[in-house]
Amino acid sequence: MRRFALIFLPYAWLLALFLVPFLIVLKISLSDIATAIPPYTPTLDFSQGWQGIRAFFSALDFENFAFLRTDDLYWKSYVSSLQIAALSTLLTLLVGYPIAYGMANAPDHWRPTLMMLVILPFWTSFLIRVYSWMGILSTEGYLNQVLLKIGVISEPLIILNTPTAVYIGIVYTYLPFMILPIYSALERMDGSLLEAAEDLGCSRIKAFWLITVPLSKSGIIAGCFLVFIPVIGEFVIPSLLGGSQTLMIGKVLWEEFFNNRDWPVASAVAVVLLLILIIPIVLFQRNEQKQREAEE
C-alpha cells in the first residue's frame, strides 16, 4: 500500500503534465486551423456520443505534415538546425578539449578551483550569458572597438545577427557540457601509460593521439551528444544573436505559435522535431549504457 502511494504520486503527475500534454500536441498537429477559440478544429464533442467521436477522428488528417513538406521554410529550418548543431558541436569540442586536457594535467590542488570555474557559468542565467555577447559583437561593440584601435581592421566587422554570432554563442554557453565529461575521462586515465609510451620511443604528440585521445573517447562522445541534442531545438541563441538570417527550428516553432497563431502547424513542427531528436537520443542512451557495462 505504501509502495503504491510512493509510485502513484510522481507517476500521476508525469502522466498528467508530461504525457497527456504531448498527446494533445499530437492531436492538434492532425487538426486544422480555425478562427475560433481554441483556434483549431475539430474539438472533441462528447455530447454527440459515439457519432461525435467518429466525426472527430475522421476530421483528423496529415495535412499539416504535408504542408511542412511543401513550404521551403520548414525543411530548410530542420536542415539548417542540424547543420548548425553539428558544426557548433565540433567547434565546442575543439575549444573544450584543450581546456579539459589542461585541467587534467594541472596540479592536484588547483583542480577543485578549476572545476568550480567551469561549473560557475553553468549556474549563471543562460539568458544573461547570451545577452553579454550582444554588446561585444555589435557593429559599435567592444570587439570592433578593440580591433579598430589596434588597426587589425579598418571597417567594423558585422558579426551580430549573422550565423557566426550564433556559433560563438553556442560554443560559449555549451562549453561546460563538453569540458566536464572529457575532463572526467582524462582524469581517470592512468598516467603511467604515457610514460611507458615515451620510454618505448613514442613522441609526446604521437602518444597523445595513440593513448590520450582513444582513452578519452567516452568523454568526447558524451560531451558531443550533450551539446548536439539541446542545440537542435535552441531558441534563445538564434533569436538574440542570429537575426533574420539564421534559420533554426526552435525559433520557427515559436514564431509559428506566437506570431502566426497557427497552432496546428506549430504542433506538427514540434512532432517532427521530436522524431528527428529520437535518433541522437537513442544513440546517446546506448552509449551511456555501454559505458556503464564497461565500468562494471
Add this chain to the structure above:
Amino acid sequence: MRRLTWFNATSLTLGFAFLYLPMIILITYSFNESKLVTVWAGFSTKWYGELLRNQSFLDAAWVTVKVAIASSTIATILGTMAALVLVRAGRFYGRTLFSGMIYAPLVMPEVITGLSLLLLFIGIGMDRGIFTIILAHTTFSMCFVSVVVSSRLVTFDRSLEEAALDLGCSPFDAFRLVTLPIIAPAVISGWLLAFTLSLDDLVIASFTAGPSATTLPIKIWSAVRLGVSPEINALSTIMIGIVAVGVISASLITKRASLRQQADERAAVHA
C-alpha cells in the same frame, strides 16, 4: 605522469578568459555613466538606482522568486519519491513508461515542453498565471532532481535501513532518521538545481505565463530584444553576484564538511 606544459597553461588561460571576459565586460559597463552602452563615460551607480525604482522589474523579480521556491520545493519532494521508485521499487506495471517519463523531459526541447503544457492548460480551461508556471517548472525540474537523488541512492547501503527496521523503527521513521540524512546532500543539490532552473527559464515560462504573470527572464527578454541597455547590465550584475556568492559559499561549506568528516574518521580510528 602529469605535468602542466606551456600548451596546457595557454589553453587554460585562453579558455577561462573566453568563459569569463564577457561577464567581466558586462559587469564593468553596468557602472558606466553613459546611456550609450558601448562608450565609457565615467563611473556611476545610477543604473542600479534606476533599477530599484523600476516597479515592474521588482514585481517580476518577486514573481520569479515565488515560482522558484514553490516549484523547486514540490519538485524536490516528487523527484525524491521518483528516485526511490526508480532505485528501489523493483518491477511494477508501467515501469518502463515511468522511467521514460523521468528521462524524456531532460532532453526535450524547451519549446516543445512549453507548447504542450500551454495546450494542456488551454484544453482544460485553466487560467494562466503564477500557478501554471509553478506546475510547468515542477514537472521538468522534478526529473532533474530524481536523476541527482537516484545517483546517490544507488550507492546507499540498505543494511543501515534494515538495521533501523530490525531495531523497531517504523518504515517512515527509518526513512526519516537514516535514509534522509544520508541522501540529504543530493536532495539539497537537487533543490538548488531545480531552483536555478526555475529562476533561469524563459521559454517554458513564456508559454505558460499568460498576461497576468511576468517573470524576470520574460521581462529581461522583452528588454534585450531591443538591444543592450545599462539597466539590464546592472540587473545582470546583481544576478551574477548572487549566483557567485551562492556557489562559492556552497563549495566552501561542502569542503569544510568533508574536512570535518575526515577529522572525525581519524579520531574514530585512534580512539
